[in-house]
Amino acid sequence: MENAQIADIFDEVADLLELSEADQFRIRSYRSAAQTVRGLPRRMEDMVRSGERLSDLPHIGKSTAEKIDEILRTGTCARLKELQKKLPAGLTALMKVPQLGPRRAKLLYDKLGVRTIEELKAACEQGRLREIPSLGAKTEQNILRGLATIGTSSGRMLLKAAADHVEALGRYLSGNKSIKRWEVAGSFRRRSETVGDLDILIEAGDRSAATEAILKYPGIETVLSRGPERVTVQLGGALQVDFRFFEPEAFGAALLYFTGSKSHNIALRRLVQKRKWKLNEYGLFSGRRRLAGASEEELYRKLGLEWIPPELREDRGEIDAAAHKAIPDLIELKDICGDLHSHTKATDGAHSLQEMADAARARGYEYLAVTDHSKAVSVAKGLDESRLKKHAREIRKLNSSMKDLWLLAGVEVDILKDGRLDLDEDVLAELDWVVASVHSHFDMSKTEMTRRLVRAIESGVVHCIGHASSRLIGRRSPIDADWDEVFAACRRHGVRLEINAQPDRLDLRDNYCQRAKEAGAGFVISTDAHKLSDLEFMPFGIGVARRGWLEPRDVLNTLPAAELRRVLKAPAGR
DNA sequence: GCCGTTTTCGGCCCGACTGTTTTCAGTCG
Numbered sequence: 001m002e003n004a005q006i007a008d009i010f011d012e013v014a015d016l017l018e019l020s021e022a023d024q025f026r027i028r029s030y031r032s033a034a035q036t037v038r039g040l041p042r043r044m045e046d047m048v049r050s051g052e053r054l055s056d057l058p059h060i061g062k063s064t065a066e067k068i069d070e071i072l073r074t075g076t077c078a079r080l081k082e083l084q085k086k087l088p089a090g091l092t093a094l095m096k097v098p099q100l101g102p103r104r105a106k107l108l109y110d111k112l113g114v115r116t117i118e119e120l121k122a123a124c125e126q127g128r129l130r131e132i133p134s135l136g137a138k139t140e141q142n143i144l145r146g147l148a149t150i151g152t153s154s155g156r157m158l159l160k161a162a163a164d165h166v167e168a169l170g171r172y173l174s175g176n177k178s179i180k181r182w183e184v185a186g187s188f189r190r191r192s193e194t195v196g197d198l199d200i201l202i203e204a205g206d207r208s209a210a211t212e213a214i215l216k217y218p219g220i221e222t223v224l225s226r227g228p229e230r231v232t233v234q235l236g237g238a239l240q241v242d243f244r245f246f247e248p249e250a251f252g253a254a255l256l257y258f259t260g261s262k263s264h265n266i267a268l269r270r271l272v273q274k275r276k277w278k279l280n281e282y283g284l285f286s287g288r289r290r291l292a293g294a295s296e297e298e299l300y301r302k303l304g305l306e307w308i309p310p311e312l313r314e315d316r317g318e319i320d321a322a323a324h325k326a327i328p329d330l331i332e333l334k335d336i337c338g339d340l341h342s343h344t345k346a347t348d349g350a351h352s353l354q355e356m357a358d359a360a361r362a363r364g365y366e367y368l369a370v371t372d373h374s375k376a377v378s379v380a381k382g383l384d385e386s387r388l389k390k391h392a393r394e395i396r397k398l399n400s401s402m403k404d405l406w407l408l409a410g411v412e413v414d415i416l417k418d419g420r421l422d423l424d425e426d427v428l429a430e431l432d433w434v435v436a437s438v439h440s441h442f443d444m445s446k447t448e449m450t451r452r453l454v455r456a457i458e459s460g461v462v463h464c465i466g467h468a469s470s471r472l473i474g475r476r477s478p479i480d481a482d483w484d485e486v487f488a489a490c491r492r493h494g495v496r497l498e499i500n501a502q503p504d505r506l507d508l509r510d511n512y513c514q515r516a517k518e519a520g521a522g523f524v525i526s527t528d529a530h531k532l533s534d535l536e537f538m539p540f541g542i543g544v545a546r547r548g549w550l551e552p553r554d555v556l557n558t559l560p561a562a563e564l565r566r567v568l569k570a571p572a573g574r
Numbered sequence: 575g576c577c578g579t580t581t582t583c584g585g586c587c588c589g590a591c592t593g594t595t596t597t598c599a600g601t602c603g
Contacts, residue, residue: 023575024586025575025576025585025586026575026576027575028575028576028586028587029575029576029586030575032575032576033575033576058576059575059576059577060576061575061576061577062575062576063575063576064575064576098601098602099592099600099601099602100600100601101600101601101602102600103599103600103601104600104601133594134593134594134595134599134600135593135594136593136594138592138593138594139592139593139594142592142593186603197603199603225590225591225592226591227590227591227592228590229589229590229591230590230591232591242603244590257588257589258603260603262587262603265587265588266587268587269587269588270577270586270587272587273585273586273587274578274579278587278588279587279588280587280588280589281588281589282589
């Protein structure tokens, strides 16, 4: 059983407890436990098997540890079943509708007999909600609008899509005189792979002028609310944006607060509470005296912590690390010296070898690996042995004509169903760089898939496993494998794991990076560019690596060309 | 239900906005 499934059970218990109007702190406990389980870099099942004490984990006590045992044994827990018996099914779905929480969901069920989303919709359309005191016509409309957004998507967009919005919006905000400073906080600043909404903090000379300017932004579809502290709008593409106004002395506290994550904030507040202080979005206070607030650095310093990069703020050990001055020296875009995964017109790329090389050089790279597909990917006109040899000759010919860019002759070879490689190993051994990837048979059993990947890793001709889980965010689930075994094999054979920077891949994902690093594996960050503009995806890969606690020394393509040459010449395992 | 550098009992993160109130509950982030 996966951690996410266990977490879902705890969240459902919490939902049902909310509907039962149980003790709010008990509810919060279940939520925290769900959060801990969901964010864990390792599987609970494996931890239990190796005899680790679950109650050592944050927010997991004796009672929750017992429930985890029970869930792993039986697939569910008695507490959940008992609650489900007491409350009608469907009510938990109802309380996830925007505008509805546990109280209103229960109210609608008790007074109107509403138990499904469909019945809710009908009740709103018939104007029956206004029969209930405390609800009115406005609420009916708001619920209907919320229902409309539920159906359309998961409600979260890819980080890249949000980044495009931020770029346009940022240009607009920067061009306005009444706005002195603006920063995007939230999951966008933490570089989460998807973003639910945008939180934009504003320092304004004149708030009402700034508000007027914001409301004139052409991308706005609906104004959801506006007050003196906050303006909430919806942009096209159903992206919600909160603009919040802050004075300079509170700006750092606001940035900290709205960057989150929620669990990071709660963990910080626990520290604050011990000192009898108060931390909110306006500052750190002792009584009414402000101790800090203008910058994040001073806030963390007051708490005895190093500044924590936003990507680490997930309550996965970063606060402890900051207290011991052990925050890693996270990798940055400027550390990257080249790109080790790209395609050309030879297969499914859009541009020629020369064009790709020029673009890489224009970015200041020292090297680019050209890694077109192998023949199994027939839709991409994948290369067979003879076409690959010819392609490699062309790459080397162009390479010899260039002084300041090393073009590595490479390939992205398919890992076949049984773990063999799609091209003759003698031909692969001639190349400078071999990426091996799974592009088919995604639904094999965990045992078979593990064997498949490990066999490829053990081939002796592979330098790197491309997009290891082969998931597509929101569209295709990751393949199932015993990742600890895969990572261990990578370490043994000196095979790197790719962090694929394509916005809908971001694979290996962040918590697996952390886990693979602990297992001693190395990494590369690549764009898998199929066209010139894809080379610009590198920052998204960097974001994942930073969220995975990676430092420059963990990532092969931080090496300058000369050093990379030396490493690649060394025997495997180095 | 979790947690402990004043605690094994008694706390537990904090504020804004909306709608329908006429002092606040519910929801949201």
